[in-house]
Amino acid sequence: MKSKDKVTIYDISKKLNISAATVSRALNNNPKISEKTRELVVKTAREMNYKQNRLAQALKQGRTNNVGVIVPYINRSFFSSVIRGIEEELTPHGYHIIIGQSHEEVEIEAEQLNALLNTQIDGIFMSVSKTTQKTDHIKKVLEEQTPLVFFDRKIDIPSVSSVVLDDYKAGYIATEHLIKEGCSRIAHLSGDINLEIYRNRFEGYKKALKDYEIDFNPEYVIQVNSKIESGMQAIDDLWKLEEKPDAIFSAGDYAALGAMQELRARKIKIPQEVCVVGFSNEPFTKYMELPITSMDQTPLMMGKIAAQVFLEQVKETNAYTVEKKVVLPPELIIRDSSNRKLLKLSDVS
Amino acid sequence: MKSKDKVTIYDISKKLNISAATVSRALNNNPKISEKTRELVVKTAREMNYKQNRLAQALKQGRTNNVGVIVPYINRSFFSSVIRGIEEELTPHGYHIIIGQSHEEVEIEAEQLNALLNTQIDGIFMSVSKTTQKTDHIKKVLEEQTPLVFFDRKIDIPSVSSVVLDDYKAGYIATEHLIKEGCSRIAHLSGDINLEIYRNRFEGYKKALKDYEIDFNPEYVIQVNSKIESGMQAIDDLWKLEEKPDAIFSAGDYAALGAMQELRARKIKIPQEVCVVGFSNEPFTKYMELPITSMDQTPLMMGKIAAQVFLEQVKETNAYTVEKKVVLPPELIIRDSSNRKLLKLSDVS
Numbered sequence: 001m002k003s004k005d006k007v008t009i010y011d012i013s014k015k016l017n018i019s020a021a022t023v024s025r026a027l028n029n030n031p032k033i034s035e036k037t038r039e040l041v042v043k044t045a046r047e048m049n050y051k052q053n054r055l056a057q058a059l060k061q062g063r064t065n066n067v068g069v070i071v072p073y074i075n076r077s078f079f080s081s082v083i084r085g086i087e088e089e090l091t092p093h094g095y096h097i098i099i100g101q102s103h104e105e106v107e108i109e110a111e112q113l114n115a116l117l118n119t120q121i122d123g124i125f126m127s128v129s130k131t132t133q134k135t136d137h138i139k140k141v142l143e144e145q146t147p148l149v150f151f152d153r154k155i156d157i158p159s160v161s162s163v164v165l166d167d168y169k170a171g172y173i174a175t176e177h178l179i180k181e182g183c184s185r186i187a188h189l190s191g192d193i194n195l196e197i198y199r200n201r202f203e204g205y206k207k208a209l210k211d212y213e214i215d216f217n218p219e220y221v222i223q224v225n226s227k228i229e230s231g232m233q234a235i236d237d238l239w240k241l242e243e244k245p246d247a248i249f250s251a252g253d254y255a256a257l258g259a260m261q262e263l264r265a266r267k268i269k270i271p272q273e274v275c276v277v278g279f280s281n282e283p284f285t286k287y288m289e290l291p292i293t294s295m296d297q298t299p300l301m302m303g304k305i306a307a308q309v310f311l312e313q314v315k316e317t318n319a320y321t322v323e324k325k326v327v328l329p330p331e332l333i334i335r336d337s338s339n340r341k342l343l344k345l346s347d348v349s
Numbered sequence: 350m351k352s353k354d355k356v357t358i359y360d361i362s363k364k365l366n367i368s369a370a371t372v373s374r375a376l377n378n379n380p381k382i383s384e385k386t387r388e389l390v391v392k393t394a395r396e397m398n399y400k401q402n403r404l405a406q407a408l409k410q411g412r413t414n415n416v417g418v419i420v421p422y423i424n425r426s427f428f429s430s431v432i433r434g435i436e437e438e439l440t441p442h443g444y445h446i447i448i449g450q451s452h453e454e455v456e457i458e459a460e461q462l463n464a465l466l467n468t469q470i471d472g473i474f475m476s477v478s479k480t481t482q483k484t485d486h487i488k489k490v491l492e493e494q495t496p497l498v499f500f501d502r503k504i505d506i507p508s509v510s511s512v513v514l515d516d517y518k519a520g521y522i523a524t525e526h527l528i529k530e531g532c533s534r535i536a537h538l539s540g541d542i543n544l545e546i547y548r549n550r551f552e553g554y555k556k557a558l559k560d561y562e563i564d565f566n567p568e569y570v571i572q573v574n575s576k577i578e579s580g581m582q583a584i585d586d587l588w589k590l591e592e593k594p595d596a597i598f599s600a601g602d603y604a605a606l607g608a609m610q611e612l613r614a615r616k617i618k619i620p621q622e623v624c625v626v627g628f629s630n631e632p633f634t635k636y637m638e639l640p641i642t643s644m645d646q647t648p649l650m651m652g653k654i655a656a657q658v659f660l661e662q663v664k665e666t667n668a669y670t671v672e673k674k675v676v677l678p679p680e681l682i683i684r685d686s687s688n689r690k691l692l693k694l695s696d697v698s
Binding site: 064065066068073074075077080081083087091096097098099100101103108111112114115116118119120228257261264283284287288289290 | 413414415417422423424426429430432436440445446447448449450452457460461463464465467468469577606610613632633636637638639
């Protein structure tokens, strides 16, 4: 692609015998240019197959109307639903949403952030990766005065707004639900506690045990990732214990699914012998023949509110004095995998 | 964000008493500038909190190393897997992938395309929306001389490369599989036949019926969308017929799932009374207690090959004479929902 072949405003100005500045103004709808001249220039430009350099235009206007969203993965219903919420809120305002994935790697996250900043983006929405400890790449966004809003997974940086779930409460109510179903040996499949969200779910779990006077047993806590296999492995490990759990509270739906598959393979009845609760309300939890109880994180709402926070921020004349911390309530969706009350008495072992 | 507050290269040149051109060259690592001057300029720029305009830089370099991908939805495993394939192939070449969704609307698709073009993208990968009939917005990409590769869902535009599945063959082998399982009243839940992929699956289905001397019955063809509910509705409609089907070949997994749920609700045994085959090999098809037979579209491979086609294209000096049409073979993953051979004879009705 040789740029020397491209028609420039100088070619148009030569053809029409007017100044290049006039051509430029006409193409950019400058009101100083008469309608007649504008029409002539646009017509000639089209005939000569002239293409305005879009980046040059964006430079002139100082904004692109693009906002970027960076998520660990796009293929989790939670993240794609948050993005949908952002889109629904910002599209009517003329914004376009472009998306990048970090694949849970801080280096990729930094590169994606850089790639989006390179496109002169008007704002960034971000859910940090599991490996994001340092924040240099994120601070760069602020240095460039690009509005930034965290959602779900945040890092504490002064003056940056965030919209998150009350994960502590979520951990508490999931555990409390299992206790009320009659469970007392409740295992927790925890996410990576480098992430605040997983730490909070774990703390909520411990607090519920404490409130109901159940001893916390560290052997019942297994760290998993978001893969099905890690849930299967967790059951493998837990069933080597003398005192086997009678409930599983998983910090993620995929690990919960793996746990259920492994429990079924061992002919353990769900929920009669072991109740299972997942987290995220991924669509498959509903579609299973034995639907899985899970925590809804209201992702659409989270996206919409994050978008509203962004819109408020760009409206402010001095954007960086505003800092909003929105915490959304979780909602436990109780399904068959933990609902013993649905069963007839004779079914319960 | 007032730009008047920003430090410019003129401020730096004034402070150092050198020309703005020298400052600019120093900041852009121009070899004409001595190392000493470069260091002084960089140091001063940093002290004055100067930020280089990234767009201006991209303009100068003529490339951003960003490529854009436009898909109907990010939350379908097929599309997110293709994107993963593109990433795996292009990341080692220094490219960053940014993603936009059309939500199956041609207007949104056009706007997303425009948004990506506005970021001076180095290439576009695209799977068109269901409503994409006109191609003006796509031709604009070619006019701007941006490399374009279609994947899965393409539109025939001369000189544009594409990587697609052999959907005709896929429709054929899915139907043939059902015939070999002993089915003869095979219903087809078709996608929107405005899309070539769904037309081809439908044609493959008809050809298999013909080859096995089974009459084609138009009453057995129901158009569905990619929602579970439309699969349930399809069963509702089909079961009003005098001669009920003994097999369902769905052009999508979500409709297949809905069909199975509705069949189960009607106490119809799968696969004994009705065999079910879906399409896409979405992860949930594997996780069900009754796993669903489905067509694997080798999305990771599709993404990798699309990326390779792009890389070849940008390497060419005269890129637009190259046109590759890659057609990938589908793979039927046979699971319990259509596998009667797995059952004992006594189970088969």
